[in-house]
Amino acid sequence: MTWPQWLFELEHDPPPRHPVDGRAALRxxxxxxxxxxxxxxxxxxxxxxxxxxxxxxxxxxxxxxxxGSDAPPLPPLPDSPFAR
Structure with a gap:
């Protein structure tokens, strides 16, 4: 089984940081x-x-x-004996 060449390159050199990452963070x-x-x-x-x-x-x-919630009107009151 052969390993891809880029796998060995990643061990020694990390991948370069692309400006796309900065743009995505800004967005x-x-x-x-x-x-x-x-x-x-x-x-x-x-x-x-x-x-x-x-x-x-x-x-x-x-x-x-x-x-709509007011009290009903009062019934008519009898005449007062004190009225003149």
């Missing part, structure tokens, strides 16, 4: 930075949307929900 780093920036941007937009929607939601709650 990975940039991808992480972009994802982080997108997460921050979505958070800021959600914060602004919440501030914009809050008055509308409060108005809806007071108009719809609270109006």
């Amino acid at each position: 990975r780093l940039l991808a992480v930075v972009v994802v982080g920036a997108l997460v921050v941007a979505v958070g800021v937009l959600a914060w602004h949307a919440g501030r914009w929607a809050a008055p509308t939601l409060v108005r809806w709650q007071t108009d719809r929900v609270d109006a």
Whole structure:
């Protein structure tokens, strides 16, 4: 059985580091930075949307929900003996 020649060369000389490895690492780093920036941007937009929607939601709650849960009107009371 014969061994490939490159196997013996690897024992004495490690393979050269190609610039492709550096580019791949840079690409990975940039991808992480972009994802982080997108997460921050979505958070800021959600914060602004919440501030914009809050008055509308409060108005809806007071108009719809609270109006439906008010107590019924009081029955008519008899005339007071102290009325003039």
